Amino acid sequence: MLSFLINPISLYLIISLLITHSSSTMVQSHYHDHDHHHKHPHVWHKFNKLLNSKKGSRIQGIAELKQYFHHFGYYHHILPNNNHTKIPFTNKFDDHLEDVVTRYQQIFGLPKTGTLDESTISLVMSPRCGVPDHNIINKNPRPTSLLHGVQHYLYFPGQPRWNREIPINLTYAFSPQDMINYLSMPEIRGAFARSFSKWASIIPVNFLETQDYDLADIKIGFYSGDHGDGDPFDGVLGVLAHAFSPENGRFHLDAAETWTVDFKSENSKVAIDLESVALHEIGHLLGLAHSTIEESVMYPSLKPRERKLKLRVDDIAGVQNLYGSNPNFTLGALLEAETSSSFHCIDHLRDTFHMLASLAAFLVICLCL
Incomplete structure (x- = not known):
């Protein structure tokens, strides 16, 4: 009889410890990626x-x-x-x-x-984009479609856009002097071409590379420290890049970062994915400000060795509100973006389910003893 009384009490204590440990592990894992690179000296x-x-x-x-x-x-x-x-x-x-x-x-x-x-x-x-969050601070969430209860996309003051006849053709060029030499030009050009293509697939805007840097609508370069635009870069893992609102066209990246297009060939723990940053900053060039949705491309922060290469519903809805939709863009693509944005939450729920299933199996074993 005594063992019958002791076992449930002991079991309760064991379960409490397991739950506490699991909760602690989940919280720690949520911040692990942030903490990991903070062991390395950087600006913040x-x-x-x-x-x-x-x-x-x-x-x-x-x-x-x-x-x-x-x-x-x-x-x-x-x-x-x-x-x-x-x-x-x-x-x-x-x-x-x-x-x-x-x-x-x-x-x-x-x-x-x-x-x-x-x-x-x-x-x-966390390293982030250098564009300030003014409009996030003053935002008023707006109701929208059934896909989202609230819109989180925002614009620059005055809601600027490229005011040209639809379809819009924009040219971009790389600085002849201000580049990095450890990535080849084909690698750099490929990362930017893929990023421009993603935005072009959802709005009636075409992006064409040109060799004429002076006449290009969008001018891209890598710079260190004070580079003459009033917004100096600050070093490793601080501000990664910044771009200006339409129709300015300037797109600057911090040359102090370790940029990569392939994490398999770049082992640095502070490496930053060039294509992910390009995709984000092009959103600014088109007129989008920052979003508070972490999965969104327009979220201001990006961790080292993180890739964010898929436009989410908020990104799509925001830019289409400025330019309209690409005639080839479909509702199915919008639904795909919304579904994929839920994968992170699904993975977390799956981990929790496995933890609870293991705990239930443990309970059954204990009760049978």
Whole structure:
């Protein structure tokens, strides 16, 4: 009788430990990719020392974090009443920073703690596009079709687009001087051609490579540091690239990154997929701002050794709202994009199911003992 009473209690404790361990493993695996490359020095690695900072904290580096949030449109300088001189950023975690962190967490679906917890610091440290998130901060979600309850795509202020007769023909060219030499030109050209082709398949816009760099609509180059456009690059795994809204056409990539078109031939843990970044920045060239959907091509961050090569429903709907649909684009392609965007969630559910199935089998064995 005693063993009958002990076994359920022991079993309960074992199950509790298993569930706790499984939950911990799932959370750790969610941030593993972020943490993995943060072991390597890079421009935003310094923010790791701010982990668990909260309102009232005073730590060296908070001023730089405020500058980071200011650059991407979240944190605004406070101006004194008597003049227009900006107050320098301080290392105090003040009320304004707490509001900024909370808003940042809300925008990207993180727990709204107002503190620099692990998930927040992980996202802040992730390499990303240099285009600010102004329109994400001020967005008002709009209801849409049955495929999506809410639209998350956004535009630049004034909703600029290439204002030409449909179908639109845009030329692009690579800088004769500002390129990288460890990838061949056929590899670089191939990555960009595939990226342009993906956008051209859904809207009535054709992209044609030209050798005339000066007259090209879109000008592509790799640059280091301050390169004359007012938005200097910052080094390894910080800002990866930036592109300007229509009809500017400038597309700049950070030459400090380790760019690749094939992860099988590039072993660097900080390698960045060129085609994925090209696909994202072309969205900006067409007029799209950032999306808050992580699976979307227009999501601002991209981890090292990550590939994001499929346009999602939000990307498609956003750009078609600007230019209309390619006559050859079908509803089936839209449904395929929506279905494939759910694969990540399905994989996670599948892992959870396997865990629960194993636990159930364990329970049956224990009860039969």
